[in-house]
Amino acid sequence: MLATKRTGLGSLRAFLLLVGISALCSVALGTRRGNTALDHRGHRHRHSGHSSLHTHRQRTGKEGQVLHRSKRGWVWNQFFVIEEYTGPDPVLVGRLHSDVDSGVGRIKYILSGEGAGTIFVIDDKTGNIHATKTLDREEQAQYTLTAQAVNRDTNKPLEPPSEFIVKVQDINDNPPEFLHGPYYARVPEMSNVGTSVMQVTATDADDPTYGNSARLVYSILQGQPYFSVEPQTGIIRTALPNMDREARQEYDVLIQAKDMGGHMGGLSGTTEVKITLTDVNDNPPKFPQSESNTFREI
16 A cells, blocks of 8 residues: 655645556645545445545534544555566656646655666656566566656655555466376276376466456367376376276376467467376286197096
8 A cells, every 4th residue: 555644735646558558546645625526425436447435434522513533544555567568768657746736837746665777767757667678477567666756956855755566467488387297097997987087287377367468278189998087186087997907008198288268379489297096906827728638538
């Protein structure tokens, strides 16, 4: 959550631009006298692109006078930037703007924190924040930064520092991987259909909390009709009855894991599973028949 101490003169607003959608989000960093367009009390607002919170308290004073104590908080806890952005220009992450900025150039915006000045740069006049480097969510998922507005001539703070988060938005750029393949398994011959052979598991480095980039579905590419795999668990089971070791002993099975819930456009990875049928006591003893070993009556 962003800092919301009310010791400054105005409120610091942040303008968010994400995938072509611009949104206004404000962070309460001070209290202003008088009514403004943002001066709403006693209710909570949630609009697309921004979030605001207002609370209103009342108490009764002398002679029935109602005294008002208001607490206003504009909360925005993170910005977003798409990972692996490869455009020719730095990508706009968002914009900071102070209510005390009259547009005459007396306000200077300062950015500090993780990646400030190297990954993230701010236009000290406009408050626009750009990402200058390609970001990889798998290397670092978010950055914590601090913004401040100061007087350009005196460097005197006009707003208290405000901490916010830039979150690297995941894209589906990592295929599933089977870390322990190839696999080897044994199952008794003549097993019932549905007998569990083993479980294979793939991992996906993409964000499991966002979209379907890390939602895996398993399928069998080779090994049917003898074996099947459960799509959600990766458990391999026998699918054909009366598999006889004396007829065939080994089976090569190929299992696929596909992200995006298995839908078109998902990335995939495969692993090999070698399954061996083990012997069971299903053949009675037999005496070899030959002319030399045949008993004759005399």
